[in-house]
Amino acid sequence: MDDLGGPGAYRLVLCTADRAEPFTAGGYRFLLPLHGELLMLQDGREARLGPGTGGLVPPAAPLRVVQRRPARALVMTIPVHEVDGRLDLPPRPVTGLDLTAGLGRVVADMVRAVGEERDTLSEPQFDAACDRITELLCLAVAGRHRPPSPGHLAEVEAVVRRYVREHATDPGLTGTAMAQDLGWSLRQIQLALQRAGTTPRELIREERLRLVRDRLRNPLYRHVTITDLAHATGFSSASALSHAFRQRFGISPRELRRRTAHR
Template sequence: MSERSSDPGRGESALQAMRAVTADICSVAPLGAPEEFQVSSVTAATGNGLLVESVSTALEYDRTPAHIARGGIDHFQITLCLRGGMHFTSGRREAVLGRGDVCLIDMAQPNRTVLSGGADGGATTRLVSIIVPRSVMAPRLAHPDSATASLLPGGGRAAQLLGSQLSALRDGPSPESRAAVEAMADIVAGAVGSAAEVDGAVDRADRHLVLAMIKRHIEAHLDTEPLTAEDLCRRFQMSRAGLYRLFEAEGGLARHVQEQRLNLALRRLAAPASRNRRLIDLALDLRFSGDSTFVRAFRRRFGLTPGEVRGLAEAWLRDTGAQPGPGDVLRHVGRG
């Protein structure tokens, strides 16, 4: 994933630099003293979209018909407010965003955006957006020409799913990025009015993003939470049957959780920092009942014991002088 950062600094010189960069897209006007102006952004291509994260002091963007005519941008933008506030207007349509709110914006229509600090007294607004081609978003919408400024409140399920997925895309590239962007477009369409022929896709997208959100939670808490069906159902407010259906293709919830814990064990065993750590401690940290249960499960998954992995990792470090990764250890086994 290619990434580009823009941090023109502060003050009037930064304002002039930003105006030069955005001249064909919009006009920019600070709402405070020019010498206090500040803005920074990061852009990254992801799947079939462009991810943009920005932080700025209070300012106004004005996208006029002239900008639209010369800019050649015919895209939709899905924007999540992470901090501060945003007031978006396009014709008679408007949306006011606070933290957690999501808005759909048609970039092919004239609009005005005002960014301000939040109710918490913060001086900046932080936004993260995914910009997708019209060919991705418009066919999913029942009324694409009147969908701009559609607001998805932060407390709603759609905004929570989209916020979770945008946060995941911010973390870096993924083989599933394209599918994630498509699923996000389906979720937005389902929330603001989808075309009849994509109603089934909305349901599939909902399942896709919920499953991705649960998987991220599992990966982040492999050694801190039990991750039982009861715990996950309570956290994600879903039935046990619904949770089990989500994980059918993974071989079941319990199998998925155990496989992720074993993958984490492999990464830890390959790291030099774990050289003197007892296997029983690693097993208990990863919620196995004991070291013998852990060793059996580990051997079934990787074809060798935790002790053998540790020995191979130490040999790799001696031979190459480089810290091995899990892939290095498993490739070494394949050559053996």
């Protein structure tokens, strides 16, 4: 374990050994996995953090963190008043913070940069950088837990619908994948679509079915088999497509193609 911090209130530690660490005092701890996996144990429950996810641990949380070998993680200790003055959090760890996009990625990049440049930073510079990191981290956590406003939800819905239209043929398209790419939490996307009476899964299926219907009606696709059409639009098989298509439109893909050709 290498201590990259100084004598100030902020600390930045690079943990590289396979060890269990009690997190019971000394300020909030921001966990940033770099490689491998951290196993967080609290009250008989487990939470796993890997690269791309982070956690914020309150000072009084009865928690143990175990690093799975080989594992490396940066642990930033933040003075209690720096967080409590900005957030009203329960005495439980905040886990699963998305550090791959949006504000979470900015925070993670800054923590890594401060760790890499620690030897070139004076104590005031180190503390100033940690102040900015803490401010942005609190904004990221607050945005994750604060219910979005109706205006913001409408904006999220519009962006999500456009994203689904543009990526409907991607077989890996899911609500989680959308959230990561767009920089929002999955909960924000779910709330936005809930207002419109749908879910990420239903929206993706609807857009794919509409795309299939349009292609079945298009003479340019008349020689494309139903199986190839299914795979090209994100369905696992022709039977999966046919079942969903009939449920939605009351007719099979082959019947629609036959009727269109007859006209």
